[in-house]
Amino acid sequence: MLNKIDKYILKNFLGTFVFLLAAFSVIAIVIDFTEKINDFVDRKVPLAMILVYFRNFIPYILALLFPIFIFVAVIFFTSKMANRSELSAILSSGMSFRRMLRPYFVGAGIISAALLFANHYIIPRANKSRLKFEEKYLWEKHYSADDNFHIRISPNEYIYMQSYNPESKTGYRFSYEKLKGSEVVEKISADRCRYDSVTKQWVLQEVSHRNLSGIHETLRNDLFLPKTFAFKPADLVEKREAKQMMTTPELNAFIRKEQQKGSQSLSEYLIEYHRRTASPFCAFVLSIMGACIASRKVRGGSGVHLAVGLMISAIYVFLMQFSTTFAVKGNLHPFIAVWIPNVLFGILAIFIYKRYSR
Numbered sequence: 001m002l003n004k005i006d007k008y009i010l011k012n013f014l015g016t017f018v019f020l021l022a023a024f025s026v027i028a029i030v031i032d033f034t035e036k037i038n039d040f041v042d043r044k045v046p047l048a049m050i051l052v053y054f055r056n057f058i059p060y061i062l063a064l065l066f067p068i069f070i071f072v073a074v075i076f077f078t079s080k081m082a083n084r085s086e087l088s089a090i091l092s093s094g095m096s097f098r099r100m101l102r103p104y105f106v107g108a109g110i111i112s113a114a115l116l117f118a119n120h121y122i123i124p125r126a127n128k129s130r131l132k133f134e135e136k137y138l139w140e141k142h143y144s145a146d147d148n149f150h151i152r153i154s155p156n157e158y159i160y161m162q163s164y165n166p167e168s169k170t171g172y173r174f175s176y177e178k179l180k181g182s183e184v185v186e187k188i189s190a191d192r193c194r195y196d197s198v199t200k201q202w203v204l205q206e207v208s209h210r211n212l213s214g215i216h217e218t219l220r221n222d223l224f225l226p227k228t229f230a231f232k233p234a235d236l237v238e239k240r241e242a243k244q245m246m247t248t249p250e251l252n253a254f255i256r257k258e259q260q261k262g263s264q265s266l267s268e269y270l271i272e273y274h275r276r277t278a279s280p281f282c283a284f285v286l287s288i289m290g291a292c293i294a295s296r297k298v299r300g301g302s303g304v305h306l307a308v309g310l311m312i313s314a315i316y317v318f319l320m321q322f323s324t325t326f327a328v329k330g331n332l333h334p335f336i337a338v339w340i341p342n343v344l345f346g347i348l349a350i351f352i353y354k355r356y357s358r
Contacts, residue, residue, distance in 0.1 A: 006103040013107035017073040056126040068313040074290030075309035097357040108287040112280040119276035120248040128245040153230040169195040270334035278338040292356040
């Protein structure tokens with residue numbers, strides 16, 4: 001049950017948080033519009049499409065900087081309450097410091113639940129529209145998934161391609177292998193391959209085709225060999241930031257599909273998958289830290305508290321980027337990478353709580 005004091009604190013918490021979101025949304029739109037105005041004018045982008053773009057841009061940028069907003073909001077209104085001696089009056093009435101933190105937990109829970117749902121469903125859909133706009137008017141290009149990659153196109157079929165040009169749909173140094181158990185029964189090598197969108201086939205050039213049966217082998221060379229394989233050009237290219245465009249069920253299905261194909265470059269997708277759940281939970285950690293730090297009067301007032309809040313929230317964002325880089329470039333598991341900041345700051349929050357609750 002929440003009493004009047006709880007409702008007062010909760011109202012200040014949520015009101016300050018919403019105000020910060022609205023204020024920063026305006027600032028972010030102005031900055032982004034200033035950077036892109038030349039592209040909008042040069043490409044004669046309709047005003048209605050620009051407005052839709054910024055409508056979808058706002059959820060993306062707010063979710064990106066969510067830790068800063070939650071921490072600054074808590075520090076700002078708690079510091080004001082401390083400077084007006086409201087917290088002293090609340091604690092003097094017999095309410096314990098631990099009990100006073102209840103509305104902070106409730107507010108953090110409301111915000112965390114909203115961001116959790118948004119991360120999994122709302123923001124990916126907004127990103128899909130936003131990135132399609134950027135693809136059409138700002139960068140317009142697709143990129144090959146990688147060079148020197150292997151793909152498993154079925155349980156016993158594998159392909160290799162040294163490089164791939166998505167614009168001409170042409171691959172170079174192509175090879176195909178079919179296995180039976182642990183033995184290779186068919187192997188096709190080609191200097192290049194090109195996808196024919198009319199026949200839905202791959203046209204191989206300068207082909208060496210081997211069929212093996214025990215110790216027997218047959219070899220055939222062809223200048224051109226049209227052949228159907230269980231993969232398409234879409235499997236060889238990816239859109240920039242494609243992981244942001246998929247809802248969590250779609251992302252999960254994509255990861256399973258890529259794992260079946262034997263793809264090794266899934267770290268970024270796994271990080272995105274786990275980040276969507278880990279990120280909202282920082283609301284609890286940062287709310288408690290902010291409430292403890294701002295609950296005492298200090299010389300300099302709210303300005304000192306806000307400076308500390310911005311510094312700590314910036315460290316959290318930096319630590320998140322640092323740990324995910326280790327997962328992408330190193331061997332750190334994606335699940336551990338995205339939860340490390342919450343764990344470390346959770347330990348710090350416990351230490352700060354014990355110190356300030358005395």
